[in-house]
Amino acid sequence: MKSxxxxxxxxxLPKPSWLAEPEKLWSPWKLQGDELIEAKQDALRLALDDQLQAGIEIVSDxxxxxxxxxxxxxEHLDxxxxxxxxxxxxxxxxxxxxxxxxxxxxxxxxxxxxxAKFLRQQTTKQIKWALPGPMTMIDTLYDSHYKSREKLAWEFAKILNQEARELEAAGVDIIQFDEPAFNVFFDDVNEWGVATLEKAIEGLKCETAVHICYGYxxxxxxxxKKTLGSEWRQYEEAFPKLQKSSINLISLECHNSHVPMDxxxxxxxxxxxxGAIDVASYAIETPEEVADTLRKALQFVDADKLYPCTNCGMAPLPRHVATAKLRALGAGADIIRRELAA
Structure with missing residues (x-):
């Protein structure tokens, strides 16, 4: 029974200090070879345990x-x-x-x-796996071959679809595509961005999600973010197209942002x-603050379709801060569950 x-x-989530340098993106590994493989699996188990103890229902690696x-x-592509x-x-x-x-x-x-298979063996919970979306992939490369953002995005969409189908077969319940670029390149989103995302999810029977945020x-x-003014309306550009798409879940940044809830x-x-947890601050939300964000969201989202989440990834945060934020998320969701039950 899903809760x-x-x-x-x-x-x-932040990596342990024995695996990679903490609070850093692109942090080099501290081990090599078989030791590194084993250490990564140990870290994955710890990350899973942190999530389970925090009351996270849909877990990840x-x-x-x-x-x-x-x-x-x-890195793994030709x-x-x-x-x-x-x-x-x-x-x-x-x-x-x-x-x-x-x-x-x-x-x-x-x-x-x-x-993904390793994670599946560790838990009976629903598991979610994140992949980069086609548009965000092309935004992190210099293209001297296709010389067309759109052509390269379609190629990546086909590759992502191959990976997604195998992740589904490995037991992943939700496949999420990270598309922070959707908040920037509005014309591209509407002309071909959502279409390439549809290509990436083609033929999948598991649930699919797109995560659109304002970044780490x-x-x-x-x-x-400081240049965006008192109202952040970027989502307005992509949402109408996504509403008509086959994507099941849409992930957005909310808490401590200037995104109008409506x-x-x-x-x-x-x-x-x-997103009910601010990943750009070391301040740890109280469960009541999380609940307050969720209450406001319930004006616009039916309870059976509301999935409490963090605003974005937490890799750059200290580990104890991220763990405490996860616990606040789990506890805040619990407050709202009890209110709805009453």
């Missing part, structure tokens, strides 16, 4: 086996040269040195399937993962 308001984490939510997937790097503007926000697409992109073997709590993202009306009928 009402099942909480989940949007993406990454916490992205313990990958350095980064986009590049780790791309056609991308990680030695040949160019500087590009990521999501119109900051410059980064990125790998180059030098030929036709393809996937020779599964990327995360073994990790890193300086480039928090600085950008924008959720635009996706009425969809399941909504409401």
């Amino acid at each position: 009402l308001l099942p909480p989940s984490a949007a993406g990454s 916490g992205e313990q086996t990958r350095q980064h939510f986009v590049t780790t997937f791309i 056609g991308v040269d990680f030695e040949k790097r160019e500087t590009v503007r990521i999501r119109n926000r900051y410059d980064a040195s990125v790998p180059t697409v030098v030929g036709a992109v393809s996937r020779q073997r599964p990327v995360f399937v073994d990790d 709590g890193i300086k480039a993202n928090t600085d950008w 924008l959720m009306e635009l996706i009425r009928g969809k399941k909504v993962m409401v």
Whole structure:
């Protein structure tokens, strides 16, 4: 029996300090070879245990086996040269040195399937697996082969669909595509972004989700947020198209953001993962603060379609802070469950 308001984490959880340098994106591993494989599995088990103790109902790997939510997937593909790097503007926000697409992109073997099978063996809970979305993938590369954002996105969508089908076969219940780029490239979203996402989920019987956020709590993202004014209406651009799409769940940033709650009306009928935990702050929410965000969301989302969540991944946070935030999320969801039952 599925519980009402099942909480989940949007993406990454901090890695233990013995596995990788804490509070850092793209943190190098501290081990190698078989030791690293074993350590990643240990970290995955710990991340799972933290979620279970916090009352998280839809659990994940916490992205313990990958350095980064986009590049780790791309590293396993053919056609991308990680030695040949160019500087590009990521999501119109900051410059980064990125790998180059030098030929036709393809996937020779599964990327995360073994990790997903391992997670499936550890728990009977529903499990969610995050993959980068096609548009966010092309935004983290320099393309010297296709020379077309759209063409490259369609190629990645086909590859993601191969991976997603194998993840489903491995027992994953929800496959989530991370598309922070949907909050930036509005014309692309409507012209081909949602369509490529539909290609990525083609033929899947498991539930599918898209996570659209304002980014990790890193300086480039928090600085950008300060320029967005008193109302963040970016979701208004993508939501109407997503409402008509086959995607089951839509994940959005809510708590401590300037996103008007009533924008959720635009996706009425969809399941909504409401971000009730701020990942850009070390302040730990109280369960009552989480409950308050969820109460407000219930004006626009039916209770059976509300999925409490974090705003984004928590990899850059100290581990004890992230764990406490997860507990607040679980406890806040519980408050609302009791209110609804009464």
